[in-house]
Amino acid sequence: MSHSPQGGNQEARSVLGALGSKYSAEILCAAETPKSAQALSDDIEIPIATCYRRIEELVEAGLLECEGRQLSEEGRRTSIYRRTIDEVEIDFSDDRPRFSEKRRTEAKNRLQDQRRE
Template identity: 60%
Template structure:
């Protein structure tokens, strides 16, 4: 993905707040409420961040009223922007150990 495109997605209003909040999986509704983001805007940012592999659909959980709710978690731990030579954006994905622990926990909790 071109660095300018990734930088544009990161620069959109609310993108940084959503990434910061999704260290743990959260639904769009929860993000909207906790960050005071209009729900339609929240879904647009989630879609954009997901398209750029910065956010991922983590799971689909049952709500108290037995509805499926998608929860999202950021897919990155660090983003570095460098302008020294030419624009470059380096993305450090979540640690594999963290992802494996999350998967194991999800398997156990669904049993």
């Protein structure tokens, strides 16, 4: 696990805030493979507007990233998202929360994508 850098207090707050929102954890679980906001919304059965808000929070916290764009079934260009981490550990034993994370590697992403095909 990589530890957040010195001064990672803001980063810890951002991660805690994003994870504290309803449906954020479910979105991260569903985004193991690249998915559009619509697919994530459908997978976890939440309104698309809520899904977009959570995606924005998770991207800002660095837990989810846009992997690119693809054409939807309706022919519109849509962003595709995948989580950037597999685990987050939060330590509350100090005066401020600290966290460490296990980031996803490109190799793991490629392996996951090959399994889907």
